[in-house]
Amino acid sequence: MAGIYIHIPFCRQACHYCNFHFSTSRGLENEFLNSLLAEIPLQQGFLAGETVETVYFGGGTPSLLDAESLNMILRALRENFSIHPNAEFTLEANPDDINRVSLQSWKDAGINRLSIGIQSFYEEDLRWMNRAHTATQAIDNLKLALEFFPNITIDLIYGSPGLTDEKWASNVQRVIEMGIPHISCYALTVEPKTALESMIRTHKREPVVPEDQARQFIQLMEWLKAAGYDHYEISNFALPGKRSKHNSAYWEGKKYLGLGPSAHSYDGANRQWNIANNALYIQALKNGTVPFEQETLTPVQRLNEYIMTSLRTMEGMSLEIVKRLSDASTASQLRKFSERLIREGLMNEVDDHLILTQQGKLFADGIAADLFRDEPE
Template identity: 60%
Template structure:
């Protein structure tokens, strides 16, 4: 089983916090889509005839594409790879792009899951982030989307300088009231070279407060678990049966192919990433050459990646997998983990090691301490 990720590197405008690869000009959109379709042919052997179980249109803003462009990509994928009949096909969409006409066209294209970038239900926060939609659009178009799609996830951001705990609760309560089956909730990070980074350096915005972020994350876990959501990965919560199959495949170490500029791929042995430049990507693909860099993973790197990704999940580190796939016995991992058990950051069962609620605040740091 495998997944395919398609990076659509176009946005209407730049969100101040974003450091993903995108362009705000659509002038070479047609050329890029044509190159992406050519890349599918060039990459036809990458997945070694594995069945494609998930397809994910990310970005950027894939909802900017016309239905015919989305359809051309999915048709090409289906002609080159074996795509499961019940494949999960996700489209990232911004609220301001959602219309009745587009929703119908996405359904006809085969899209069966929407990931909607809400971020906040407050106008002042959306303006501070430089989002293209307003709070009313977020609510109205979510309700419209629910008439056409059952499988919907939304993104929310916490830990912004102006977000009080009361406002954060109202954001989460709105998602619960709208009966959204899946939420991805992220602490704001300040990435170098982003407009937000410059705003903070120039004292035009307050910096983030890590203590407030931790408090809002703890509150988030409490509120969503009380509302019946599973906290199945550090940043992801779902009603039972509504987990993201595509993202879950990343955390389980399954193979995936990334298409488009800046897209990453993994085949079990190495990681590849395409060039993060639209013009150079188009130029190279048109010459029949995939413009990528590659890192071949050592056995230790694979082990540490398993520790990092699995510890972030509800199921945790599986001791049987640790032994059968990596040759690491229970005593070896427990010697590293025991210092986190007494302070209540890790819990150890017969078959797994998992993070406690407090441990989830320090997930990446704890994982690094368990590395070999």
């Protein structure tokens, strides 16, 4: 089974913290759509005929698409790929794009899961982030969305200046009380070349405090565990049976095809990524070519990717899979190295799996980097 990701590179306005590829000018939207529809058949062979079990519209802001455009894309996917009859179709949506008409049109098109970018239920936080929606829209339109889509995930951001522990608790408690089945939570990251980075550097915004982020992450883990959510990946929590199939495929190393500018793809051995420029993407597709770069992963790179992604999950890193990707000696070395992490309370070994503890999850990236293997000389 495989997945397809479609990148819609347009937004109504730019969030201060965002470093994804997008444009707030929608002048090229029609040409982009034609180019995307041209790319789909050109990429038909990438998944080698595997059945597609997840389709994910990300961005940018996919909820800006009109109903006709969305249907055209989905029709082209179904014509060129084998789509599982029970496939998960996810659409990222901003609260300000949600109304009864849009919800019904998405449902009619075949979307069966929404990912809603709430980020906060507090007006001052949304203004601070430069989000396009209001707190009232976040609350009211999330309730409305639940009438149409029982399978919903929302995004929340923690660790931002001004987000007190009390406000953070209120945000999470609201999600629990509403019965949202899936929640993705991210520490505010100050990415280079973003408006937020510039404002912090010029002292127009307060800097992020790592200690506050760590504390609020620990609080989050405790609150959602008590509410019955599985912490199945570092940033993702789900009620039983409500995990994201699409994102889980990334962490499990399954094949996926990325369509649209800046979209990434993986076929099990190679990674490729489309050019992150709307005009150049459109021009290349007019000439009948997909503008991408590609790299072939070495066995060590594939192992290191497995180490990184598996440690982010609640199942952890399987030493048996390490043996298959490398050899028994490498698995033994990783187990030996992990003894110190186990003594320090950062990791447990359960049934031949190395699993990060709650404290270890605070240092997941660093721990993974310490476990990475070097390329042979």
